[in-house]
Amino acid sequence: MxxxxxxxxxxxxxxxxxxxxxxxxxxxxxxxxxxxxxxxxTFTDMRDVDQTQDRAAYYTEDFDAGFGTWTAAIQNGSVGFEISNVGPANDAGSTFEIPTLLSSTPTNWVLLDSDSDGSSGQNEDATLTSANIDVSSFTTTLPLKLEFEQFFAEWEGQGGGGPEFDTLFVGISDDAGATWDEIIVSDGVGRQGRPNPELVSLNIAPYVVDYTQIQIRFRWRGQWAYGWQLDNVCIAELPQNDMTVSTVFRGDLVNSIMYSKVPQAQATEFVIGADVKNIGFADQTNIALDWEIFDPSMTSLGSGTSTATIASLSNGQNDTIWTNTGITPTTLGNYTVSITVNQTETDDATANDNMEDDYFELTEYEYAADxxxxxxxxxxxxxxxxxxxxxxxxxxxxxxxxxxxxxxxxxxxxxxxxxxxxxxxxxxxxxxxxxxxxxxxxxxxxxxxxxxxxxxxxxxxxxxxxxxxxxxxxxxxxxxxxxxxxxxxxxxxxxxxxxxxxxxxxxxxxxxxxxxxMQDYTSIDAEIAEDRFSIFPNPANEEIKVSISLTSSEQTVINVLDISGKIVRTMNLGMIQGDKNLSISLDGMNTGVYFVEMVNEDGTQVKKFIKN
The missing domain is CATH 2.60.120 (Jelly Rolls)
Known part of the structure; x- marks a missing residue:
């Protein structure tokens, strides 16, 4: 063994x-x-960023017409910010793919491609700086937030701003760039399961006194890492109360695996969860999840509220809530899990409170994690x-x-x-x-x-x-x-x-x-000891070839059956003897397991094959 x-x-x-x-x-x-x-x-499931929240915006830039009033500069190395509509180069020879930013306005966006433009051992420092932005029309009592979409996967995963690390800085100035307050974002997030796009919201009220000459600066420090993609920079009101659902889970990612396809015989109770984040100004309290599960016909199987709660989250904090549902899938097909975050405070921007996951399929035999x-x-x-x-x-x-x-x-x-x-x-x-x-x-x-x-x-x-x-x-x-x-x-x-x-x-x-x-195909494969016909190629794509050799003249029929036993092709060959070769088109047949059946006076012989 x-x-x-x-x-x-x-x-x-x-x-x-x-x-x-x-x-x-x-x-x-x-x-x-x-x-x-x-x-x-690795990647999370791709989800759209909802840009329709009910809040006043005082400045926006989508970079669709280029940098506009923004200035890109390189202080060290050969890597800088550029305008792109194709994303990272993913040079030949790389065996992974850095994804293109899934911007909500995908005409153009900002790209810093450290992977393609950098080199080992070379420090990189680059900035992208706005011109003065006048938001003196800001009159509400709500604070301001800086918001932007990004994709960032962290290579080094150490942070701290050292020259050997890939570190992201967002700078705010209210004195025409004479001095800067900088916030390090996405530090220590690693590479696994990065959202695309990720909506970043920062409270900039503590850094601004003069609203007539705000400047924003994105600063990169790294050394041949993956890079940074940015789009849709916005200065807007920061809602007082705003919770959002970032990710939905099925099955505890520490204690089990979130499968995408599960055989019917292996089905277990839906245990679901979500990562939730406070992107509003005020602390949010008694945070819970409202959930509902729908079967393949979108009929509700049940709903409820998590017994587990988060006592409080401050601005920018996030945490995960899990809950049992008591629901086990029984009908074959895709299921939808809907989760909505709730809290004691009344949410001011409800568009981002809900997220659905429809990536789970109950199958007859197939088990998959991808x-x-x-x-x-x-x-x-x-x-x-x-x-x-x-x-x-x-x-x-x-x-x-x-x-x-x-x-x-x-x-x-x-x-x-x-x-x-x-x-x-x-x-x-x-x-x-x-x-x-x-x-x-x-x-x-x-x-x-x-x-x-x-x-x-x-x-x-x-x-x-x-x-x-x-x-x-x-x-x-x-x-x-x-x-x-x-x-x-x-x-x-x-x-x-x-x-x-x-x-x-x-x-x-x-x-x-x-x-x-998870199926015993040998019990279905009813071959007799002496092969009298063969099939090839196996697996097959466009057609299957059948070779028959009969020692006596026999009335012979060739059938092709799907996994359920349904005949999907049939050929009545009449009385044949000796060697005969024929081709059967697989056009219009779905991928999967099939069987070629030869029926004559001696009985039935079966060969299984795969349609790719």
Whole structure:
């Protein structure tokens, strides 16, 4: 029995609970040599910023016509602010992707591309400064806020303003730039799960006396980091009372994993939560969540208010609330979780009080942690010498069942063509992940680029409480194939193997598109001992070829069936004998598992295949 060891630590919790692990061998945490390792950045789900809040704005700049009255300058290095409508360069050779700012006004925005324009060991200092802004028309008793959209993923994660760190400063001056008050923003946020766009609101009232000559300055200090994207700078009234929902969770990200697809037999109660933030001026008290869950037909399954509350949040503070719902999904399809923050005070800007999550699907057999739309790709582990490697997700088993197939999405890149791949299942025994089984090797083709490839595996029984690691792997080389990745997951839930077969985890993971199918396909595959027909290629994209060899003349019918047993194609071949080859078009058929059935006087033979 093969054993692959690494420290599980708190990861092996009781039942179906998962906790972050102190991995013995985790990667992408420090050092510029690893900065361009695969998938160093992960992403939150993309959500629009609501700019329709009911508040008076005294100044706005969307940079759609360029810098306008703003001035960009470089004090040190070669990296500065520029106007962009395409986003970061993501230079060739990088195996991750820094996302483009999802601005609410996407014609142009401000970009500082340290990743592309910087170099290792070179300090960077740059500023973007406004001209004088006269907001003397400001007459209300409410304080002023500076608000802007940004995307920022922190490379160094240390902060403190040292020249070797990527640090963001927002400066305010009310004396024509003679003196500046600076606020460090997004310090220590790291790279994992960064919002896009992130709406930053700062109370500038403590820094302003003269409202006729305000200046704003964005200042960057770094050293070959990722960079900073900005848009829609606004000076507006800061509401007295304004809570917002920043992120919605399903399942505690410390003690479990937020899956996107769960098989019906593995469904458990919705445990939901949200990160909430006070973006108003006054302290907010007795903060709770109102929630409602809708089934695939958008029928409400129930609603309630969290019993847990936050006693108080001051301006700029945030915290997380969790609540049980008592609702377990039963109907196949997508569910919607709606969460609204409430507090004792009456909210002055209710447009940002609510957020919905509709990324959960109850499936028949499919188990997935990814969120579907590729955002980056994994090719190999850092310092792995172009060796064999695999990557995948941890799956928590809540009910007895069977794993019969693994599916993974190849990167949409020519280098994935003509490469051998295979998938593996490993199971935790409490101290190590133990190799269970692997699929047959599969040689990729040009038509597999960017496609989901499903490979079968001998049925593996699992029981409630098992912790499974399903991985997609390649056999190394200078041009090894890559696997698409999509969506934020918790640290410790993404792992794989390196060239030594040691288990390695991603420090800041997004989920590989590696899924398991919890169905025993061998029980469906009713083949007889002597093969009398064959199919190829498998998996197939556009057509499947069938080769038949009959020793006697027989009335023969070929059927193609979907996973439910429904016939989707049929060919009546009449009386045939000897060898016969035919092609069956797969046009109009959805991706998934199918069966080719040959029916004649000797009975029925079945072959299964995958439509990619």
């Amino acid at each position: 093969k054993k692959i060891y690494f420290l599980l630590g708190a990861m092996l919790a009781t039942g179906a609970t998962f906790a972050q692990a102190p991995y013995a061998n985790s990667q992408y945490s420090t050092g510029h040599a690893q900065k361009h390792a695969p998938n160093a950045i 969120y579907g739309t590729p955002q980056s790709a994994f090719y190999n582990w850092a310092n792995n010498n172009d060796g064999a490697a695999s990557i995948g997700n941890v799956f928590l088993i809540t009910a007895d069942g069977t794993i019969g197939a693994i599916k993974a999405q190849l990167d949409d890149n020519v280098v994935v063509t003509d490469k051998l791949i295979s998938y593996q299942i490993l199971k935790s025994d409490g101290t190590a992940y133990v190799f269970e089984d692997e699929t047959d090797e599969y040689l990729t083709t040009v038509s597999d680029e960017g496609q989901m490839i499903t490979l079968f595996i001998d049925a593996i029984p699992v029981v409630a409480g098992d912790q499974i690691l399903a991985v997609a792997g390649h056999f190394g080389g200078a041009e090894s194939p890559g696997w698409e990745m999509a969506g934020r997951v918790s640290q410790g839930s993404v792992a794989g193997t390196d060239e030594t077969q040691a288990v390695v985890s991603l420090t800041d993971p997004s989920a590989p598109i590696v899924r398991i199918m």
